[in-house]
Amino acid sequence: MAIEDGRQVSPTLDGVRRDHLERYRFAARFIPDGAAVLDAACGMGYGSWMLAELARPRAVIGVDISTEAIGYGVLHYPHARVALVRADLLKLDLGDQRFDVIVSFETLEHICEDRIFLTRLRRALAPGGMLIVSTPNQDVMPFDPVYYAQHVRHYTSGEFADLLTACGLAVMSAHTQANRDGGDIKPGFGGAFDIAVCRSAAAFDDCWTSSHLWHVAVSGFMDDWAIVDSMMT
Numbered sequence: 001m002a003i004e005d006g007r008q009v010s011p012t013l014d015g016v017r018r019d020h021l022e023r024y025r026f027a028a029r030f031i032p033d034g035a036a037v038l039d040a041a042c043g044m045g046y047g048s049w050m051l052a053e054l055a056r057p058r059a060v061i062g063v064d065i066s067t068e069a070i071g072y073g074v075l076h077y078p079h080a081r082v083a084l085v086r087a088d089l090l091k092l093d094l095g096d097q098r099f100d101v102i103v104s105f106e107t108l109e110h111i112c113e114d115r116i117f118l119t120r121l122r123r124a125l126a127p128g129g130m131l132i133v134s135t136p137n138q139d140v141m142p143f144d145p146v147y148y149a150q151h152v153r154h155y156t157s158g159e160f161a162d163l164l165t166a167c168g169l170a171v172m173s174a175h176t177q178a179n180r181d182g183g184d185i186k187p188g189f190g191g192a193f194d195i196a197v198c199r200s201a202a203a204f205d206d207c208w209t210s211s212h213l214w215h216v217a218v219s220g221f222m223d224d225w226a227i228v229d230s231m232m233t
Contacts, residue, residue: 008044011076016046019183019193020105024050026175026185027103027132030197031055035100038063040121041107045073045084051103052081061099063087090116098126106193108135108163109143109151118167122200131169134195135160137176141192157189160196169198 008016024047031037033056039048042062052060062084064070070086077084090113102121108114121131138154148154155163164171176191177183185195 008046009072010044010046013046013050017180017183019177019180020047021050022177022183022185023047023105023134023193023195024103025054026195027051027101027105028054030130030132031057031101034058036098036126037061038099038102038121038124040089040102040104041065041110042069042073042084044069045077045082047103047105048073048082048084049077049079052079057081057101059083061085063089063092065089089120094120094124097124098129099124100126100129101132102129103132105132105134106136108133109148109154112152114163115167118164118169122168125200129199130172131198132195133164133198134193137190137192137194139190155194157194160189160194164196164198165201168201169196170201171196171198173197 008020010016013021028051031051035055035057037051037057037060039051039060039062042048042064045062048060048062051057058081060079060082062073062082064084064086065088067086070084073084090111102125104121108117111117118133125131136154138156138159141154143151143154145151161171161174173187174189175185175187175195175197176189177185177193177195178191180192
């Protein structure tokens with residue numbers, strides 16, 4: 001199985017870098033019981049498994065563009081409340097599916113279409129839903145196209161905040177990890193990895209009203225994504 005460089009490839013959590021694990025542990029604290037969760041660019045699937053195991057969501061949908069990564073996750077990180085799907089989130093039509101919590105860790109630096117990606121995630125939030133997103137900090141980890149061959153750019157803390165605002169997201173709280181070795185998450189931006197907890201900004205919510213109950217019922221939810229998975233493979 002050929003898997004791209006930079007992925008955290010391990011059949012158990014013991015082999016995954018600590019800073020990656022800490023981001024998912026952090027996100028699990030924000031997941032209410034019975035929530036519908038999207039792990040956008042889920043990679044090898046260990047994080048989707050962690051969210052389902054550490055919290056009590058109805059379902060976690062992990063989506064990644066890599067067929068190999070999804071296959072690895074299905075093999076090594078199966079969970080009754082997790083569905084792993086191979087799809088391109090820049091093209092996938094989510095229809096009326098909405099999520100209470102969306103996480104996307106270390107994704108933005110890999111794609112040129114950062115605004116399109118974030119805007120699509122914002123539109124996939126249920127009313128009051130939360131997006132938790134992270135990216136390397138350019139001021140601490142300067143972008144090098146040779147060393148970071150899978151990345152297209154890094155963001156300063158200010159650029160990250162401005163990007164989120166431009167995509168209609170309000171940053172509710174800012175957090176950071178000082179380095180990849182420790183992984184401890186502390187308040188504020190400025191470390192090696194910045195993490196933002198966001199909601200859709202009020203100015204962008206006029207397409208939804210309180211009468212629109214977008215929360216996805218558990219009945220049929222996993223079946224719908226199984227159909228998507230079969231269409232994309």
